[in-house]
Amino acid sequence: MAEERLRVDALVVGGGIAGMQASLDLADQGYHVALVEREPSIGGKMIALSKVFPTLDCCSCITTPKMSAVAHHENIHLFTYTEVKTIEPNGGSYLVHCVEKPRYVDTGLCTGCRQCEYACPIDLPDPFQMGLSAHRAIRVPFSTAVPQKAVLDIDHCLLCGKCEKACPVDAIDFTQGPQDLVIEARAIVLATGYETTPRDAKAEYGAGKLSNVIDGLMMERLLAPTGPYLHVLRPSDGKEPDSIAYVQCAGSRDETLGVSYCSRVCCMYAIKQAMLLSGALPMADITIYYMDIRTFGKGYEQFYQNARAMGIEFVKAKVGRITEDEYRNPIVRVEIMEEASRVEERKHDLVVLSVGMLPAYDPRPLYGVPIAEDGFVEAACPNIAPPMTAQPGVFAAGTATGPMDIVDSIVMAGAAAAEAAAYLERHDGEAKTYAGRSISMGEKEAIHA
Amino acid sequence: MNAKEKARERTTALKRLREEHAETVARTQALLKEQQAFRKKLRAAMKGGPKTIPQIAAASGLPSDKVLWHVMAMKKYDMVREVGRDADYYQYQLAEEVAE
Ligand SMILES: Cc1cc2nc3c(=O)[nH]c(=O)nc-3n(C[C@H](O)[C@H](O)[C@H](O)COP(=O)(O)OP(=O)(O)OC[C@H]3O[C@@H](n4cnc5c(N)ncnc54)[C@H](O)[C@@H]3O)c2cc1C
Numbered sequence: 001m002a003e004e005r006l007r008v009d010a011l012v013v014g015g016g017i018a019g020m021q022a023s024l025d026l027a028d029q030g031y032h033v034a035l036v037e038r039e040p041s042i043g044g045k046m047i048a049l050s051k052v053f054p055t056l057d058c059c060s061c062i063t064t065p066k067m068s069a070v071a072h073h074e075n076i077h078l079f080t081y082t083e084v085k086t087i088e089p090n091g092g093s094y095l096v097h098c099v100e101k102p103r104y105v106d107t108g109l110c111t112g113c114r115q116c117e118y119a120c121p122i123d124l125p126d127p128f129q130m131g132l133s134a135h136r137a138i139r140v141p142f143s144t145a146v147p148q149k150a151v152l153d154i155d156h157c158l159l160c161g162k163c164e165k166a167c168p169v170d171a172i173d174f175t176q177g178p179q180d181l182v183i184e185a186r187a188i189v190l191a192t193g194y195e196t197t198p199r200d201a202k203a204e205y206g207a208g209k210l211s212n213v214i215d216g217l218m219m220e221r222l223l224a225p226t227g228p229y230l231h232v233l234r235p236s237d238g239k240e241p242d243s244i245a246y247v248q249c250a251g252s253r254d255e256t257l258g259v260s261y262c263s264r265v266c267c268m269y270a271i272k273q274a275m276l277l278s279g280a281l282p283m284a285d286i287t288i289y290y291m292d293i294r295t296f297g298k299g300y301e302q303f304y305q306n307a308r309a310m311g312i313e314f315v316k317a318k319v320g321r322i323t324e325d326e327y328r329n330p331i332v333r334v335e336i337m338e339e340a341s342r343v344e345e346r347k348h349d350l351v352v353l354s355v356g357m358l359p360a361y362d363p364r365p366l367y368g369v370p371i372a373e374d375g376f377v378e379a380a381c382p383n384i385a386p387p388m389t390a391q392p393g394v395f396a397a398g399t400a401t402g403p404m405d406i407v408d409s410i411v412m413a414g415a416a417a418a419e420a421a422a423y424l425e426r427h428d429g430e431a432k433t434y435a436g437r438s439i440s441m442g443e444k445e446a447i448h449a
Numbered sequence: 450m451n452a453k454e455k456a457r458e459r460t461t462a463l464k465r466l467r468e469e470h471a472e473t474v475a476r477t478q479a480l481l482k483e484q485q486a487f488r489k490k491l492r493a494a495m496k497g498g499p500k501t502i503p504q505i506a507a508a509s510g511l512p513s514d515k516v517l518w519h520v521m522a523m524k525k526y527d528m529v530r531e532v533g534r535d536a537d538y539y540q541y542q543l544a545e546e547v548a549e
Pocket of ligand 1: 013014015016018037038039042043044045046049051052053054082083084191192193194195196216217220265272361397398400404405406407409
């Protein structure tokens with residue numbers, strides 16, 4: 001059976017900001033890159049954020065051009081909705097077997113017009129909006145998705161054919177199945193990112209059952225101009241909240257959850273969101289319950305001081321429990337740790353859990369790359385070359401290696417690209433078939449398996 | 450492949466998908482039925498002018514968090530419009546009533 005094989009210099013796994021940056025940095029140097037993303041669009045977590053600390057730049061405005069640059073770069077082969085299944089060493093390179101999941105949409109024909117989405121009768125929780133609003137079984141994942149193509153979720157499809165009838169270009173294709181693809185790569189960059197601590201992780205905080213106790217990513221969506229409600233409203237009844245509280249370290253520095261580390265971004269994103277809320281809801285009271293405020297980056301401490309000056313209330317306190325009253329207002333039981341420690345119960349309209357970062361992917365089974373005690377990719381030489389892993393030719397970048405913000409993810413992606421490029425140059429002679437970039441790189445060829 | 454062969458291939462593929470996904474299709478059909486029943490009550494409660502989420506919930510007897518979710522879904526797909534404000538709440542109205 002003929003199998004499609006793509007020869008490239010580097011495979012990048014994960015199309016968040018780190019994976020996109022590593023791909024672009026390698027591609028700009030003339031290396032051919034295959035970027036494999038498991039979701040139907042690249043962009044990672046960053047494309048769902050509202051604005052970024054400390055500059056308060058619009059996140060979509062920064063991320064969308066990068067996504068577009070990746071999709072249009074002549075040296076980048078982009079595979080979305082694709083997962084790596086197996087990897088075998090192949091004399092100086094890796095043979096990476098991938099499966100592209102069926103979209104049941106011919107992407108060559110689909111124009112992203114969304115008529116199929118409007119025709120589909122079923123509403124499902126939209127993960128891009130953190131479940132706060134709906135999307136359909138067939139949909140374009142979000143307004144700035146790359147590629148801007150529809151994808152059908154077969155597990156929630158009625159197979160009613162309404163999308164087929166609505167599609168003006170006959171792009172719906174129920175005959176599609178998983179597509180095998182083999183990528184031969186001389187180096188690999190893992191940029192598989194992070195997940196957040198689940199909102200239901202702590203029984204004391206309502207175990208995800210209190211609708212007005214949301215997490216940081218949900219608030220990002222509420223604040224985004226493309227958010228689920230187009231306003232900041234609380235999920236229980238659509239009220240514009242007058243009083244909003246943040247609970248810091250809700251999932252970090254917490255041995256009961258097995259997360260002993262600091263997630264590094266939560267203080268800053270809470271401060272950022274509090275500032276954005278002050279703009280969106282000028283009359284609202286905003287309180288941040290914290291253990292310590294950690295503002296480690298350039299300009300971060302000033303950002304924090306600006307927030308204090310804006311009137312955001314910072315309360316050094318431990319939150320022991322969150323319950324709700326009969327109107328579903330969250331009641332926060334706090335131990336205030338100021339001069340005289342005391343326990344208080346405070347009522348708010350909305351509570352935001354500043355959830356921490358967890359690794360999104362275990363690279364051990366497929367890549368043989370060890371993980372550290374915290375579950376993130378272990379650096380082989382943390383002080384000399386942080387992106388290097390214990391596997392030759394395999395590098396890691398961004399939050400796949402540990403909690404970090406966007407600036408650090410981008411810096412590390414650049415470092416991973418530089419390490420990978422140096423590795424490719426060092427090993428040019430060894431792998432003769434790959435030596436002349438101009439001859440063999442990025443060529444697709446059929447092999448007979 | 451000519452049009453006839455293409456149509457045959459599509460029919461075979463759909464048949465196979467219906468067999469393979471019988472369980473998920475049945476589950477989704479049940480969900481659709483539930484959603485349609487919910488929407489019927491919701492639409493009835495929304496008739497007659499702009500309303501806030503608590504007002505729609507009170508008029509329909511449906512839980513307000515689910516009312517909000519459905520109203521937002523309907524708004525996204527142009528079936529509902531946001532038309533004004535009443536104190537801390539926005540008001541919503543069925544799109545066909547707004548157009549009238
Ligand atoms: C609420 C919140 C607000 C934040 N606000 C800010 C801010 O204002 N400023 C700031 O600097 N930072 C902020 N951050 C941090 C920021 O989100 C991260 O630093 C950044 O997004 C990390 O990018 P990444 O590419 O490493 O990971 P991700 O964005 O997680 O990307 C990883 C990608 O890899 C894909 N992937 C995972 N596993 C696989 C696999 N096996 N195969 C293929 N693909 C895979 C994923 O689908 C994803 O697309 C915030 C974080 C949170 C939680």
